[in-house]
Amino acid sequence: MKKVVVIPDSFKGTLSSTKICEVVGAKVKEYFPDCEVVLIPVADGGEGSVECFLNALGGKKVYVKAKNPFFEDIDSFYGLIENGSTAVIEMSACAGLPLVEERKNPLKTTTYGVGQLILDAAAKGVKKIIVGLGGSSTNDGGCGAASAIGVKFYNNKGEDFIPVGETLCEIERIDMSSKIDIINGIEIVTMCDIDNPMYGPTGAAYVFAPQKGADHEMVKLLDEGIKCLSQKIKKDLNRDVSKVPGSGAAGAMGAGMMAFFGSKLQLGIETVLDTVNFNSVITDADMIFTGEGRIDCQSLRGKVVIGVAKRAQKYNVPLVVIAGGADYDIDEIYNFGVTSIFTINRLPEAFETIRYKSMENMEFAVENILRLIKRIKANK
Structure with missing residues (x-):
């Protein structure tokens, strides 16, 4: 041979x-x-994805301070490949289940750190960002990540806040006008290997929240929150992403990547093979x-x-x-x-x-x- x-x-x-x-x-x-x-070497978008891309293509790992699932500062990272023109981010690097240890609680956890990593990569002038979904501790529909890049969420008192799993139904209005400009024009691809919708019996909460620490009552609350979020996205952003295959991935982060970041969802292996x-x-x-x-x-x-x-x-x-x-x-x-x-x-x-x-x-x-x-x- x-x-x-x-x-x-x-x-x-x-x-x-x-x-x-x-x-x-x-x-x-x-x-x-x-x-x-x-x-x-291949990873499905979860833990180890950055290493796999770096091993296959070369590049460097970039270390960044970011928020963990409980809004605490940690040392996180992402990868730069293709001479720095493409960033590879695994959401597990700052929103992963191992980071919560014994504090599993998808009512409280956030994807804010993922948005910080995306923003840092954008500031370095990348033309493409690959985001791997997998191994998350969250169920916030990507609202935390969206908040990190300037998207505003308002409650019925007109106050802006960062939604988490338990407060998604408090969203009264979504405002994209203050989204940070450097995100615009960057191609964002989200690696997603499941086809679950946002909510319902096969959605983000019912299928995946139990492994993140949710009991039956919590699952119902989280599912209702994701449903509320999908309705606000439809009303304020004029997009219905609720039934798109993969929209329920990683606590409905798949939906958030489409709605707030303009990303396309793509099978992880197809993303790897193309890259x-x-x-x-x-x-x-x-x-x-x-x-x-x-x-x-x-x-x-x-x-x-x-x-x-x-x-x-x-x-x-x-x-x-x-x-x-x-x-x-x-x-x-x-x-x-x-x-x-x-x-x-x-x-x-x-x-x-x-x-x-x-x-x-x-x-x-x-x-x-x-x-x-x-x-x-x-x-x-």
């Missing part, structure tokens, strides 16, 4: 995409020393390796494997999927461009046991795949 592209998602709870790239890349070099190996010029990268590739922790019906809904597979199919490049496990109802995946699937786990063991063997199991699986390829090529 002359060229191999490695572009895996992480194996949640076991191996990062960067570590998988290292393992596969090293094994390919061991069996095919002259092979060019292109490593593209790294994947089509050009694979045109002369002999093989692509991708994978994720579990291949199942969810994998067919636009996750990393399918996104990569569709492009591999377009350019007729063989695609090998390496996974922790594979479900029984995935035959359809082969229609999208997947050539073969290999699972790494060798023995039927509980996850809590086998997770600690992930590295050696990954090495074992990759080595055997490459042994097979080398033997086949030797016989030609």
